[in-house]
Amino acid sequence: MAPLLQLEGLSKAFGGLRVIDDLDLVVNEHEIVSVIGPNGAGKTTLFNLITGMYRPDAGKILLDGQDLVGSPAHRITRMGVARTFQTLRLFLNMTVLENVMASQYGRTKVGIVRAMLRTPGMRREEREIKARAEEKLAFFGERLVGYRWNQPAYSLSYANRRRLEIARAMATEPRILLLDEPAAGMNPVETRELTELIGKLRDDGGYTILVIEHDMHVVEGISDRVAALDQGVKIAEGSFDEVATNERVVEAYLGVRETAVG
Amino acid sequence: MTEFSETPGIPEAPEARIGVDTWVAEAEERRARAGGPLALLARGVEAMPPAVRMLVFLAVASTLPFWLNEGDLFSYGLFTLLYATLALGLNVVVGFAGLLDLGYVAFYGIGAYTYALLSSNHYGIHWPALATLPIAMAAAGLVGLALGFSARRLLGDYLAIVTLFFLQAFVAFSNTANPTVAGKGLTGGPNGIANLDPLKFFGYELTSTEQQYFFLLIVFALAATALFFANQSRTGRAWRALREDPLAAEAMSMPVNRLKILAFVIGAATAGLCGAIFAAIEQATVAGNFTVAVLITIYAIVILGGLGSIAGVVLGAIVINVSFQFLAPQSGHPEVKRWLFYGTLVLLVALMKPWYRGAVVLLGTVAFGFAAHAFVAAIAPASWTSGTAVDAGSASTAKAIADWVIIPEGHSSFNTYAYIALVAAIVALRSLKGWWRTAGLIPTLYLTAVVWENVLAPNPAVTALILFGAMLIALMTVRPQGLLGTARVEIV
Numbered sequence: 001m002a003p004l005l006q007l008e009g010l011s012k013a014f015g016g017l018r019v020i021d022d023l024d025l026v027v028n029e030h031e032i033v034s035v036i037g038p039n040g041a042g043k044t045t046l047f048n049l050i051t052g053m054y055r056p057d058a059g060k061i062l063l064d065g066q067d068l069v070g071s072p073a074h075r076i077t078r079m080g081v082a083r084t085f086q087t088l089r090l091f092l093n094m095t096v097l098e099n100v101m102a103s104q105y106g107r108t109k110v111g112i113v114r115a116m117l118r119t120p121g122m123r124r125e126e127r128e129i130k131a132r133a134e135e136k137l138a139f140f141g142e143r144l145v146g147y148r149w150n151q152p153a154y155s156l157s158y159a160n161r162r163r164l165e166i167a168r169a170m171a172t173e174p175r176i177l178l179l180d181e182p183a184a185g186m187n188p189v190e191t192r193e194l195t196e197l198i199g200k201l202r203d204d205g206g207y208t209i210l211v212i213e214h215d216m217h218v219v220e221g222i223s224d225r226v227a228a229l230d231q232g233v234k235i236a237e238g239s240f241d242e243v244a245t246n247e248r249v250v251e252a253y254l255g256v257r258e259t260a261v262g
Numbered sequence: 263m264t265e266f267s268e269t270p271g272i273p274e275a276p277e278a279r280i281g282v283d284t285w286v287a288e289a290e291e292r293r294a295r296a297g298g299p300l301a302l303l304a305r306g307v308e309a310m311p312p313a314v315r316m317l318v319f320l321a322v323a324s325t326l327p328f329w330l331n332e333g334d335l336f337s338y339g340l341f342t343l344l345y346a347t348l349a350l351g352l353n354v355v356v357g358f359a360g361l362l363d364l365g366y367v368a369f370y371g372i373g374a375y376t377y378a379l380l381s382s383n384h385y386g387i388h389w390p391a392l393a394t395l396p397i398a399m400a401a402a403g404l405v406g407l408a409l410g411f412s413a414r415r416l417l418g419d420y421l422a423i424v425t426l427f428f429l430q431a432f433v434a435f436s437n438t439a440n441p442t443v444a445g446k447g448l449t450g451g452p453n454g455i456a457n458l459d460p461l462k463f464f465g466y467e468l469t470s471t472e473q474q475y476f477f478l479l480i481v482f483a484l485a486a487t488a489l490f491f492a493n494q495s496r497t498g499r500a501w502r503a504l505r506e507d508p509l510a511a512e513a514m515s516m517p518v519n520r521l522k523i524l525a526f527v528i529g530a531a532t533a534g535l536c537g538a539i540f541a542a543i544e545q546a547t548v549a550g551n552f553t554v555a556v557l558i559t560i561y562a563i564v565i566l567g568g569l570g571s572i573a574g575v576v577l578g579a580i581v582i583n584v585s586f587q588f589l590a591p592q593s594g595h596p597e598v599k600r601w602l603f604y605g606t607l608v609l610l611v612a613l614m615k616p617w618y619r620g621a622v623v624l625l626g627t628v629a630f631g632f633a634a635h636a637f638v639a640a641i642a643p644a645s646w647t648s649g650t651a652v653d654a655g656s657a658s659t660a661k662a663i664a665d666w667v668i669i670p671e672g673h674s675s676f677n678t679y680a681y682i683a684l685v686a687a688i689v690a691l692r693s694l695k696g697w698w699r700t701a702g703l704i705p706t707l708y709l710t711a712v713v714w715e716n717v718l719a720p721n722p723a724v725t726a727l728i729l730f731g732a733m734l735i736a737l738m739t740v741r742p743q744g745l746l747g748t749a750r751v752e753i754v
Contacts, residue, residue, distance in 0.1 A: 051513055077515040089510035091503045093750050102499040106515025112524060115495030116488035122495065129496065154751045172515050 004029045004208050005050070005081075005176055010059035012042075012049055012232075019045045021232040023059070027176065032202055032209045034219045036243070037229035038252055043212045044086055046229070047178050050210075051083050052076040063175070078106035080175035084165040084182065086212070090153045096164060097149040100133035103168045136167045139205065140197070159190045166197075170205070177201065179211040183218045195221040216244070228252065304746050307573050312490060315573055316483065323479055327472045336471045337587045343478045344540060346579035347485050349563040350572065351532025356561075357570035358493055359525035360505030362418060364557060365409065365425030368432035369530040371552030372405055373398040373537025375436065378455040378547045381462075385444060391461040395538050402534025403527045410526030414519040417508065429557065437549035454548030461542045474543050481539065485532060490572050492528070501525055502570075559586070566737060568747020577745050585733060589726035596722065597655030603714055603729070607707065619700055626704040627711075631666045634708065638668050646670045652719045667715045677717045684709040 005027040012020040019042045027033045035043050048054045050061055052073035061068040068076050082103075091099050108129060110122045137144045140163050148156070156164060162182055169177055182198070183191045195218050201207050213219050219226060219240060226243040228236040230252035236243045243249055307315065326339045348370060355363045376398040380389045389397075413424045440451040449455070461468040461477060468474050492498050500521050503511040512518045541547040559582060567578025589599060614620035639647045649669030654660035663669075670676050687706040694702050718725040743749040 053509070053513070072517070073512045074515050074517045077513060082515075083513055085510065085513075089507050089513075091506035091510065093506055093748075094499070094502055098499055098502070101496075102503040102511075102516070103514035105496050105500045105503075108496050110496060112492055112495070112497050112528065115497055116492050118491045126495070152751070168514060 002029050003027070004031075004064060005210065006060070006062040007050070008060040008062070010046075010049060010061065011057045012045060012054060013057055019232050020049065020056070023229075023232070023234055025227055025234065025237075027208060027210050029208055030202060030206065031224045032198065032211065032222050034223040034226045034240075035210065035212045035229060036214070036216075036219060036226060036249075040231075041229040041252075042232040043229055044180060045232075047083055047180055047210075047212065050076075050178060051081055074106060077172050077174070080173075081178065082169035082172045082174035082176075083178035084162070084169050084180055086180040086184065088158075088161050088165060090161055090164060090168070092154040093152055095150050096137070096144065096153055096156065097130070097133055099153050099164055099168050100136055100171045101129050103171045104129050104132060104173075107173055133171055136170045139170070139200075140167060143193075159186050162186070162194075163197075166201075170201075170207075174207065176208040176210060179209060179213075181212050181214060183213060183215045191215060191218060194218065198222045220244075301741070304568075304741075307577075307746055312573075316486065319576065320479065320483060324476070327475055332471050335475055338584055340471060340475050340478060340543065341587065342579050342583040343475070343482050344536060344543075345560065345563055345583050346576050347478070347482045348533060348536040349560050349567070349575045349579055350482075350485055350489055351529040351536070352560050353564050353570065353572065353575050354489060354492070354501075354532070355525050355529035356564055357575075358498060358501040358505065359522060360501075361522060361525060362422040363425045363526065363529065364422050365428035365432070366529065366533055366560065367552050367554075367557040368429045369402040369406055369533035370537040370540070370556070371432055371436060371547075371549070372402045372530075373534030374541035374547040374551070375449060375455070375537075376401045376534070377538035377541040378450075378458050379448075381459040381542070382455055383457055384446065384450070384455050388459055390463065390465075391538075391542065392463055395535060398538035399531040399534045402537065403531035406527045406530025407523060409530075410523035414522055426554075429552075429554070433549055433553060436552070449549065452549065454546055454550075456546040458541055458545045458547070460545065461539070468542075478539060481535070485535070486572055486576070489528075489532075493572070497521070497524065562734060566734065566744055568744025571744070571746045571748075574744055574746030581737075581745070586726075586730060589722075589729055591722035591726060596653035597659075599722070599725070599729070600653065600655075600714075600719065603718075604711075607710065611703075611707070623700060623703050623707065626701075627707045628666070630704050631708050631711070635666060635668055645672055649716075651715055653722075663715060667711050669715050680709065680712050680716055684713050 003026045005025075007023055007025040010020055010023040010025075011018070023046070025033075035046065037043055045054065049056050050068070052068065052071055052075070056069060059069075063079055063081060066079065068079065068081070071079070091102060094102065108125055110119075110125050114122045134149075137149065144160060144163055144167065148160075153161065153164060162185075166177075166179065166182065179198070183194050186194060198209060198211065198218075199222055202209055209222075211222070223240050225238065226236075226240050227234055228243050228246065228249045230248070235248040235252060236246040238246075310318070323339075323343070327335055330339060351369075352363070352366050355361050355366065377394050379385060380387050380394045380397060381391070382388070409425065409428055413421055416424060436449040437452055440447040440449050442448070459467075461474065468477050493501075500511065500516045503514065503516060504518050504521055508518050511521075537552075540551075544551075563578040563582045564575055565578075566582060567576070568574030588595065608624065611620045611623050614623065635647065647664075647668055647670065649664065649671040651660045651663040651667070651669065654663060684706070687702070687709055691699060691702045691706055718728070737745070741747075
């Protein structure tokens with residue numbers, strides 16, 4: 001497997017607080033890598049760095065050998081990195097279908113003049129955008145079916161909003177999907193469904209996935225590899241079992257035995 | 263559709279009402295149903311396909327010249343179309359892209375001055391409209407580009423401050439600075455530029471109101487169609503996405519800054535076109551035409567109509583311009599204002615429940631008025647009841663009013679006391695309940711009539727603004743999302 005995403009010596013500080021410190025991480029093609037770590041470990045900051053929301057202080061972010069650092073966020077998405085948000089950020093007052101159509105902006109071309117004239121080329125592209133959006137929504141089976149597509153996104157349940165965010169990210173045609181706590185706030189049934197879905201995204205959709213997750217059942221169920229962060233530093237990496245039993249990881253989550261008891 | 267049947271544990275959609283997405287989705291529909299006649303109108307318009315809506319509007323609009331006289335066609339027809347087109351441009355910036363642009367009217371002015379410079383005696387340049395209209399659009403669009411580019415990182419209040427400053431700078435520039443170019447003041451200062459050429463196409467001049475009206479109707483139809491198509495495209499979706507959540511839009515491959523600038527430019531170009539046409543119709547342009555007052559009118563149109571809705575903007579333009587022209591002091595129908603005023607009062611009372619409460623109030627107010635008038639006439643000098651009703655329309659109406667309402671002559675302080683008494687009566691009314699309140703309503707209504715006849719009717723300019731404001735407040739209270747707008751929901 002060839003490395004798709006490579007982070008080399010990535011660092012980011014907010015004032016005196018070093019949120020990500022000299023981080024190296026590799027995600028290979030068709031791999032699912034989970035990032036775990038206690039709150040404040042720097043996981044979401046890591047996503048913000050990769051997607052261009054923040055600019056790193058040092059280090060490289062290579063997607064297929066191409067450095068992403070310095071490119072604006074929308075261009076990074078067009079290069080093939082798409083994300084979901086931990087605190088859902090849907091376009092609430094647009095319809096479900098429109099949400100998934102809107103995110104295809106970067107990979108479509110027709111400009112405003114042709115749109116105003118509604119040229120045949122523009123109409124063809126619109127049909128393609130719609131077909132692609134429907135295809136992405138169909139990935140979620142009966143959960144996001146036809147009759148919901150023309151409802152505003154705010155009418156969706158919490159779990160469906162999370163699904164719609166994934167569909168929206170998929171519609172940008174990414175090479176790597178960054179999922180920020182996809183199971184947060186879901187009930188056990190939904191969590192199990194989501195675990196299956198993430199596997200399906202890799203196997204059927206062909207996506208490479210980097211996921212932040214707190215639910216260890218999900219992490220165990222999906223991960224090819226797990227990386228654990230604590231205070232911006234990678235403290236362990238390997239299979240789920242290796243990382244879960246790693247002493248430093250246990251410490252990071254539970255504290256050192258003496259102080260925990262004392 | 264068999265969406266739910268295969269999922270274990272979740273009942274079929276029709277029975278599952280609570281906790282199911284459809285219930286939430288219908289909430290808006292239920293709200294709309296509860297909205298009364300205005301909501302009915304909104305749903306009627308929504309039910310029409312956009313093309314049909316447009317054709318119906320054009321068909322009705324093109325009959326106007328056949329049953330309105332020239333003056334009315336000018337103030338009601340022409341200006342409604344002009345404001346509608348102008349508001350369509352603002353709707354792109356504010357409604358679609360969600361940017362609070364308070365400098366919009368400056369682009370309107372830039373279009374007007376561009377036309378004035380290129381088609382008048384000012385510099386002796388007389389280009390035809392076919393050249394000057396696109397140039398005016400381009401000029402306004404370019405300035406929009408410059409402003410949008412420098413303000414591209416700003417949102418909300420900050421953008422509003424910068425753009426408002428820009429408008430004030432434009433007014434100061436055209437009104438006061440008036441730089442000398444080629445031996446002449448560029449903008450003509452406070453006098454502006456007069457004697458502009460009429461709109462001219464292939465040597466054919468549009469001079470009559472009727473010709474200008476039909477030309478504007480075509481411009482409006484083209485602009486509305488183009489902007490409707492723009493909204494239905496990937497750019498339109500991106501604008502709405504940016505309005506909803508700029509950060510998520512950026513993360514979903516939309517170049518937010520560029521989209522903002524684009525919205526600015528499209529809006530500015532529309533305003534520039536309107537400005538040029540406005541200048542050609544008025545055959546003059548002065549800085550006083552491009553002030554915050556115009557800005558507020560255009561905003562009122564967009565907000566009243568419903569942000570983001572093209573049909574709403576048109577309806578808003580009709581409501582605002584027609585009522586504004588109607589209430590204007592120079593309106594040709596001064597007596598109608600009185601009947602609107604009393605009609606509204608009677609309607610409000612008639613809507614009281616139960617019905618006989620309203621009847622008691624109405625009859626009581628009439629009787630109370632005659633009694634009060636007779637009482638004052640008996641104990642006070644004649645000058646206290648010798649005034650006449652302003653703009654009554656006919657002599658018999660004027661007499662009937664003067665017999666019922668106390669209109670003193672030469673007691674100017676009475677106006678102030680009447681006004682204070684009315685405010686006090688309304689405040690007192692709020693603390694009363696049941697039949698006491700009904701009883702209190704009678705003198706309050708009579709005081710309202712006294713204030714109308716003595717204070718409001720003789721000052722039509724101020725009254726027009728008060729009534730206009732009251733109407734806007736009432737409409738926006740009934741439908742906060744605008745006449746044809748959809749209520750926006752912000753839940754996380």
